[in-house]
Amino acid sequence: MSCPSALLNSIRTASAIFAALTLASCAAVTSYGERPRQDALDPNKFAFSVYFNSFSQRYDIEQYAKAQAKEFAEKNGYRTFEVTNVDCVATVKNKCIYEIRFAR
Numbered sequence: 001m002s003c004p005s006a007l008l009n010s011i012r013t014a015s016a017i018f019a020a021l022t023l024a025s026c027a028a029v030t031s032y033g034e035r036p037r038q039d040a041l042d043p044n045k046f047a048f049s050v051y052f053n054s055f056s057q058r059y060d061i062e063q064y065a066k067a068q069a070k071e072f073a074e075k076n077g078y079r080t081f082e083v084t085n086v087d088c089v090a091t092v093k094n095k096c097i098y099e100i101r102f103a104r
Contacts, residue, residue, distance in 0.1 A: 027056040029064040036072060048098045065098040078102035
């Protein structure tokens with residue numbers, strides 16, 4: 001009986017390791033709850049910080065930033081927005097800063 005039990009345990013362990021590796025290789029994009037920073041010279045321009053891991057695609061990062069901007073626009077009474085600048089730093093902390101101008 002110990003042989004099938006040991007085999008079953010090793011299969012469970014292998015499955016757990018595979019699941020952990022699969023989940024670890026998922027793309028992740030977030031703002032960590034940071035609020036957009038308003039530009040000092042232009043009250044309709046805000047900087048949005050977007051953090052990502054090494055598995056994230058550029059498209060996913062852009063879509064996340066645009067979704068955040070759309071939600072911000074709706075909550076604050078803006079009708080349109082445009083991305084005016086993007087600055088990405090992929091070192092210790094993978095981060096893009098999207099500068100977005102809003103219009104009423």
